[in-house]
Amino acid sequence: MRIRRRQHDDLSTYRECHDCGLVQQVPDLPDGEVAVCGRCDAILRRANVKGIPIARACVTVAALLFTFALISPFVDLHVLGRYTTSTLFTGPKELGQRGMAALAVVVFMTLIAMPALKITLLLMVLWGMMSPRPSKFLPWIYGWYGFVSPWAMVEVFLLGAFIAYTRLRAMAAVSVGPCIIALFGVMLLLVAIDATLDREAIWRTLQAKGARLSRKDMQTEEAEGWHHILGCHACYLVSRARDGESCRRCGHHLHFRKRGSLGRTWALLIGATLLYIPANVLPVMTVLRLGKGGPTTIMNGVVELAEAHLYPLAGLVLLASVVVPMIKLVSMVMMLVLTHRKSDYHLKHRAKLYRFVHAIGRWSMIDIFMLATLVGVVRLGFLSTVLPGMGAMAFCGVVLITMVATDMFDPRLMWDAAEERAARDDRVITAVRKAEST
Numbered sequence: 001m002r003i004r005r006r007q008h009d010d011l012s013t014y015r016e017c018h019d020c021g022l023v024q025q026v027p028d029l030p031d032g033e034v035a036v037c038g039r040c041d042a043i044l045r046r047a048n049v050k051g052i053p054i055a056r057a058c059v060t061v062a063a064l065l066f067t068f069a070l071i072s073p074f075v076d077l078h079v080l081g082r083y084t085t086s087t088l089f090t091g092p093k094e095l096g097q098r099g100m101a102a103l104a105v106v107v108f109m110t111l112i113a114m115p116a117l118k119i120t121l122l123l124m125v126l127w128g129m130m131s132p133r134p135s136k137f138l139p140w141i142y143g144w145y146g147f148v149s150p151w152a153m154v155e156v157f158l159l160g161a162f163i164a165y166t167r168l169r170a171m172a173a174v175s176v177g178p179c180i181i182a183l184f185g186v187m188l189l190l191v192a193i194d195a196t197l198d199r200e201a202i203w204r205t206l207q208a209k210g211a212r213l214s215r216k217d218m219q220t221e222e223a224e225g226w227h228h229i230l231g232c233h234a235c236y237l238v239s240r241a242r243d244g245e246s247c248r249r250c251g252h253h254l255h256f257r258k259r260g261s262l263g264r265t266w267a268l269l270i271g272a273t274l275l276y277i278p279a280n281v282l283p284v285m286t287v288l289r290l291g292k293g294g295p296t297t298i299m300n301g302v303v304e305l306a307e308a309h310l311y312p313l314a315g316l317v318l319l320a321s322v323v324v325p326m327i328k329l330v331s332m333v334m335m336l337v338l339t340h341r342k343s344d345y346h347l348k349h350r351a352k353l354y355r356f357v358h359a360i361g362r363w364s365m366i367d368i369f370m371l372a373t374l375v376g377v378v379r380l381g382f383l384s385t386v387l388p389g390m391g392a393m394a395f396c397g398v399v400l401i402t403m404v405a406t407d408m409f410d411p412r413l414m415w416d417a418a419e420e421r422a423a424r425d426d427r428v429i430t431a432v433r434k435a436e437s438t
């Protein structure tokens, strides 16, 4: 389905809904107002122009706190007169030294590299946009901010570290370093920024100041006579363009829909389902105390927390590590099957389900971050040591692959498929009526 409009319609106020693909006008809003998609209820814009200077201050403080968190002590552990200290880097380093290089890379990326990149990109955009002539690369950089953001998992790490801390307290004297407090501050600031940042206002400011990478503008669009209306997946601007051309606002490539979406999502889901079995059967770690102890699986970990009367934490780990991946796999398969069948069954609820699945996926990393914290902190040889197990690698694979699968799936295809079927049914009805009348 390709929406065609008259060649001279002004598209500057139109946006494509990222969830259902409906092209609609988003009017100028006063601060505090929210624009919602008329078809699937997705939030298209949360107007908060006055919040931009606050976001600028927040991200600057977050950058300072994050730098401090990277260099300050994380957790100190005392067991029978022996002592170890660790930083945020110790967990990934120890995982790497114990033969889990892939896991080390994932923890390093989601805990250190991606949050650092997210903060840096936002610093560049929010300070850069104050210049009267912002760099032409700024919109392109800002487009990347949206893609990097979900992979920065400071808040998930803190929850994992908290569970590790309650487990450690049962076996040794633990003291929390200033790193945790700084990281907690970073988390609060990033959550506040994510909840209040008016992304559209930043795009408009950059556009008004003439910052753009692509030389194409509305006049050339019209002169070239392109009628196809494509929404940008980075900035949501709607323009007349060919598939594969650059967006005139942010420079990212325009595609009508994500390429090969259904096939790729199927492949990833099959991979994740196969890994789900070893993830739950193989041990995720081995805890050794005075040479004793044995391997534990995800479910063993849940039972241990329950036996220690830490019921809310046991419930949380069960939810994040077992229930959430299962919900994700089942929901994604259901959405794929209904899309193939061109069904219009509860489309609006399916759009909500997609948003939910997209938002909860990252929380399954809790168990991996708990493991990284334990492996990094508990390394006292014979006295007490925590070793990572192959189950953790499989589990991390499940989490990451399902996250990529939800990203790969294009929810707009559900609406396209239903529309296609409705059009076909209409044609059949018209043909039948014609046949009846003659």
Ligand SMILES: [Zn+2]
Residues within 6 Å of the ligand: 017, 018, 019, 020, 021, 022, 037, 038, 039, 040, 041, 042
């Ligand atoms: Zn929508």
Ligand SMILES: [Zn+2]
Residues within 6 Å of the ligand: 232, 233, 234, 235, 236, 237, 247, 248, 249, 250, 251, 252
């Ligand atoms: Zn764009």
